[in-house]
Amino acid sequence: MTDPLDTTSDRRPGGRTARVRAQVLDAVRAELAEGGHEGLTMEGVAARAGVHRATVYRRWRDVGGLLVDVIDAAGEIDWRPPDTGSLRGDLTALNREIQESLVVQPSFALALMAASFHSEQAARAQTRLWADRYAQCEILVERATERGELPLPHTDARSLLIAATAPLYHQLVLLRADPDPQLPERAAEAAVLAAGAGAFSVRREESA
Incomplete structure (x- = not known):
């Protein structure tokens, strides 16, 4: 996202x-x-x-x-998840947007994340916004399932999205490392491979 x-x-x-x-x-x-x-x-x-x-x-x-x-x-902006025609492409595009927002100087994204640790009100609002953005991005997984890129019919979209995007935050926010131009695509590819192997599949009773 x-x-x-x-x-x-x-x-x-x-x-x-x-x-x-x-x-x-x-x-x-x-x-x-x-x-x-x-x-x-x-x-x-x-x-x-x-x-x-x-x-x-x-x-x-x-x-x-x-x-x-x-x-x-x-949360009010008219933002839409990427639609490149493949799950790998969509996740790569998503990761590139995230990386760009985290490396721009000064980074408002980083400043607001830090501020949320000092305000319970802001922390709750940020949690709501993240949940909404992940819900919006679940369409990426739905489209991939329809195209036959993922095991049918049960893939946990939230887990897949977190796995694909987390390396960006780990590298740039936690480690404060220099941006790696290859990381958005590598993280996306790793998540897609894991999903294809069933790493994010859920049992029918869990998805019911």
Whole structure:
């Protein structure tokens, strides 16, 4: 999935309220990317957004509220999973999007992930967003099954997707290693081979 945390929303309805929200959330993204969670303040966001701080406090109440709304806004974009015609191609494209979002400097995606460890509200919102993105990407596995690329009829889509994308986060977030341009395809291929061998198959009673 394109990283669900590294995006701005194109779906901004008209009206002053929507414009203020867009300005404030853009300011939160910029503040997080530049200074991390430690530097994120209501006053700093208000100043960058060009709105009165009372407006920010009234609508978002605290930094946790700002983080939650930024994450919710990421879920509002019209993002669609890749459709390259093969599971390997789809997973490779997905991994390339993830890698790009994690290596860009400054990385808003990394900053927001770190911030979620300091805010229970943000952590819950981030969990909801990840669950939604994985659910969206299950179509990749469904299409692959229809094409005969996977064992029929029961493949655990969530497990396959996690296996395909996890190496990117392990390499770039946990190990903080330099990006490997070959990793997106290698991780995708490994997951496809494992799926083809039945590693993510579920028994009928489990899938019922």
